[in-house]
Amino acid sequence: MPGTSSFHQRVAADKRAAILAAARTLFADQGFARTSLAQVAAAAQVSKATLFKQFPTKDALFDAIVEEVxxxxxxxxxxxxxxxxxxxxxxxxxxxxxxxxxxxxxxxxxxxxxxxxxxxxxxxxxxxxxxxxxxxxxxxxxxxxxxxxxxxxxxxxxxxxxxxxxxxxxxxxxxxxxxxxxxxxxxxxxxxxxxxxxxxxxxxxx
Missing domain, CATH: 1.10.357.10 (Tetracycline Repressor, domain 2)
Incomplete structure (x- = not known):
C-alpha cells in the first residue's frame, strides 16, 4: 500500500537523521578514531543492524555527514x-x-x-x-x-x-x-x- 511505503520511508529517514546526529556528537566529543559504530548505534537508539544497513563502515558514515553539510x-x-x-x-x-x-x-x-x-x-x-x-x-x-x-x-x-x-x-x-x-x-x-x-x-x- 502507498501509505505503508511512505511510512517506512519516513521511519528510515528519521533513523538516518538520528544516526548522523549521534555520529556528529560522538566524533566531536571523543574523536573519529575513538568512536565505534556500536557507540553510534547506541547513541542514536537504533540497532547495529539498522546502522550497518545504511552505513556499513565508519568512513561511509563520515562521508554522509560531509555530503549533508x-x-x-x-x-x-x-x-x-x-x-x-x-x-x-x-x-x-x-x-x-x-x-x-x-x-x-x-x-x-x-x-x-x-x-x-x-x-x-x-x-x-x-x-x-x-x-x-x-x-x-x-x-x-x-x-x-x-x-x-x-x-x-x-x-x-x-x-x-x-x-x-x-x-x-x-x-x-x-x-x-x-x-x-x-x-x-x-x-x-x-x-x-x-x-x-x-x-x-x-x-x-x-
Missing part, C-alpha cells in the same frame, strides 16, 4: 544569469555564508583538523566530497560570466578562490579559534556585499 551546493548556479553577475554572486555568497555559519560546518572543520595526524584521509574526503564540488559550481558560474562578456575573468580558479576566501575569512575561520565568534546577520550580509563589490570591481568587463 555541503548539500546546499547542489545545482547552486543552475538558475543564475551569467549576464547579471552582481545578482548571481550575491546569491552564491549568501548561500556560502549561511553554510559556513552553521554549527555543523564548523564542527566538521574542527573534526578534520583535530584528526589530521591520525586520519589524514578525512581532510581529503571532506575536500573532495564537500568543498571542491561547491568550488566547482562557483567557478563554472564565473566562467559563464566571462563567456557572456559580463565579467573579464581570465583565471576563474583564482577569481573563485578570492571571492569565497573573502567570505570564509570572516564567517568561518575566526570560529575555529574563537568559541564566541557569532557575527550578526547584518555583519555577514555586509561582508558578502563587500566580496561581491570587490569581485565586480576587479573583474568588471573591459
Amino acid at each position: 555541503w548539500a546546499p551546493r547542489a545545482h547552486l548556479t543552475d538558475d543564475l544569469d551569467p549576464a547579471d553577475p552582481g545578482t548571481g554572486l550575491r546569491a552564491v555568497g549568501a548561500v556560502y555564508a549561511e553554510l559556513l555559519g552553521r554549527p555543523d560546518t564548523a564542527g566538521l572543520f574542527r573534526l578534520v583538523i583535530a584528526e589530521a595526524p591520525s586520519s589524514p584521509d578525512l581532510g581529503r574526503r571532506q575536500f573532495d566530497l564537500g568543498k571542491l564540488p561547491f568550488f566547482d559550481e562557483v567557478r563554472r558560474y564565473l566562467r559563464a560570466t566571462a563567456d557572456a562578456g559580463s565579467l573579464h575573468v581570465p583565471d576563474p580558479t583564482t577569481a573563485t578562490t578570492q571571492f569565497l576566501g573573502m567570505i570564509s575569512n570572516f564567517v568561518l575561520w575566526p570560529r575555529m579559534f574563537l568559541v564566541d565568534w557569532n557575527p550578526s546577520d547584518a555583519a555577514v550580509a555586509h561582508q558578502v556585499e563587500e566580496a561581491v563589490l570587490t569581485t565586480l570591481a576587479r573583474y568588471g568587463a573591459r
Whole structure:
C-alpha cells in the first residue's frame, strides 16, 4: 500500500537523521578514531543492524555527514544569469555564508583538523566530497560570466578562490579559534556585499 511505503520511508529517514546526529556528537566529543559504530548505534537508539544497513563502515558514515553539510551546493548556479553577475554572486555568497555559519560546518572543520595526524584521509574526503564540488559550481558560474562578456575573468580558479576566501575569512575561520565568534546577520550580509563589490570591481568587463 502507498501509505505503508511512505511510512517506512519516513521511519528510515528519521533513523538516518538520528544516526548522523549521534555520529556528529560522538566524533566531536571523543574523536573519529575513538568512536565505534556500536557507540553510534547506541547513541542514536537504533540497532547495529539498522546502522550497518545504511552505513556499513565508519568512513561511509563520515562521508554522509560531509555530503549533508555541503548539500546546499547542489545545482547552486543552475538558475543564475551569467549576464547579471552582481545578482548571481550575491546569491552564491549568501548561500556560502549561511553554510559556513552553521554549527555543523564548523564542527566538521574542527573534526578534520583535530584528526589530521591520525586520519589524514578525512581532510581529503571532506575536500573532495564537500568543498571542491561547491568550488566547482562557483567557478563554472564565473566562467559563464566571462563567456557572456559580463565579467573579464581570465583565471576563474583564482577569481573563485578570492571571492569565497573573502567570505570564509570572516564567517568561518575566526570560529575555529574563537568559541564566541557569532557575527550578526547584518555583519555577514555586509561582508558578502563587500566580496561581491570587490569581485565586480576587479573583474568588471573591459
